[in-house]
Amino acid sequence: MRTSDSVTLGAWMALGSAAIFLPSAVKASGFQLQEQSASGLGVAYAGMAAGVQDASTVFWNPAGIPEQLAGAEFTGATVLVKPTTRFQSPEIPSAVDGGDGGVSGVVPSLYVRVPLRSDLGVGLAINAPFGLSTDWSSPWAGMYQGLVSKSQTLNINPAAGMKLRV
Numbered sequence: 001m002r003t004s005d006s007v008t009l010g011a012w013m014a015l016g017s018a019a020i021f022l023p024s025a026v027k028a029s030g031f032q033l034q035e036q037s038a039s040g041l042g043v044a045y046a047g048m049a050a051g052v053q054d055a056s057t058v059f060w061n062p063a064g065i066p067e068q069l070a071g072a073e074f075t076g077a078t079v080l081v082k083p084t085t086r087f088q089s090p091e092i093p094s095a096v097d098g099g100d101g102g103v104s105g106v107v108p109s110l111y112v113r114v115p116l117r118s119d120l121g122v123g124l125a126i127n128a129p130f131g132l133s134t135d136w137s138s139p140w141a142g143m144y145q146g147l148v149s150k151s152q153t154l155n156i157n158p159a160a161g162m163k164l165r166v
Helices: 002-029 038-042
Strands: 075-083 105-117 118-128 131-135 148-152 154-163
Touching: 105 131
Parallel strands: none
Antiparallel strands: 075 105, 105 118, 118 154, 131 148
16 A cells, blocks of 8 residues: 555545534534624624633633733623524425424623632633523424423533643
């Protein structure tokens, strides 16, 4: 076997692995609730892992806890999520669609960070990064698969951050 053949084989194996495992990871983001802070929502979550806006850095990047911290800081937000979910069957055009299955929900978030020294701080994040609900009207084409579904999470995340001096 030549070297170029083994490189080609390795590239095909990597591509095949990505094709097998990537779709399941992508489906998981269907339950993700990005709305985790008011400051993040204001900048469309651009650079949240790199910049320190407020105490929500405890969730996005704990290394930013001691940055720009003169005293204890508290941040909280509540976001209303009102999804619209519709069912349509390409196989059965006359199927009963069940109406709007989306259920409104509230996404709370609460963050605190406290300095211990000029280069060390601790924080606590309490939020709900995943969760959604559906509630379909009966009868509908999928009523034997499900009428009501609900997924909720609560994330309680203590963290610490330290500036390293080089």
